[in-house]
Amino acid sequence: MKIEFAPLNIPLQRRLQTAATLQWVFSFLALAQCCLAAFVLLAFSDWWALALLYAGWLWLDWDTPSGGGRRSRWVRSWTVWSYFRDYFPLELVKTVDLDPKRNYVFGFHPHGLVSSSKSSLSHLLSRPGGGNVAVIAVGGAPEALDARPGALTLQIRHRKGFIKMALKHGALLVPVFSFGENELFEQLENPSGSPLRTLQNRLQGIMGVAMPLFHARGVFQYSFGLMPYRKPIHTVVGRPIPVVQTSSPTSDDIERLHNVYLQSLTEVFQQHKQAYGLSEHQHLTFT
Secondary structure (H helix, E strand, C coil), rough: CCCCCCCCCCCCCCCCHHHHHHHHHHHHHHHHHHHHHHHHHHHHCHHHHHHHHHHHHHHCCCCCCCHHHCCCCHCCCHHHHHHHHHHHEEEEEHHHHCCCCEEEEEEECCCCCCCCCCCHHHHHHCCCCCCEEEECCHHHHHCCCCCCCHHHHEECCCCCCHHHHHHHHCCEEEEEECCCCCCCCCCCCCCCCCCHHHHHHHHHHCCCCCCCCCECCCCCCCCCCCCCCCCCEEEEEECCCCCCCCCCCCCHHHHHHHHHHHHHHHHHHHHCCCCHCCCCCCCCEEE
């Protein structure tokens, strides 16, 4: 395989963008393992008291994710996130203004890598005063195993929990499609029924998360590695779908709203696909 190296005269701005993205890749793939290793090493050293203090804090903080999390304006203001955004670059496309007095459920497509906590969503959507948005990667872990350049198949026909959640809380439903999302990584071929896909499905059943074998480019060369490709991403936020609050929604209520959501999502895709590099003949497939 011929390796294509990055040129030496890359501007500093682009190098900083690459560094910001590299820290994200490290955080996603290895930060948890490094923290666990550090905890174990501290626990069996003369610094065991620090490990004990951390374990105590972890126990006290255990329910924080299901209670809305803990925002930090200081962390959110870090310059690293601006460089991370500009690496691709990322663009958020707003099609209509949203009422800040309402709560919303954003259905995000395509794919996801983690599941959504029902308790966390309920906490967010039940907060009075509005202005809260729960973003749900509807396809979840199974759809991540099909995420690759050109993929337009969404696992959504049997995923209706987010519809029920919106009905119970009276939160407006908003379809969101991210053009270019699937172009960031390649994935080893894993068709349904293959040994690799069977193993991935079993691991997903055990751990609850997908294990896609993805690859893209490296830091100093463009031929292989775990860094995402530098491709633009255009995330289009569609028009909110009115939802009447129903404390105990029936199957018919859920099915009716689910069909409306599928239609709205299709319209968002159809209206914007050609502006973001897709042809007129490409369409979404729902499974």
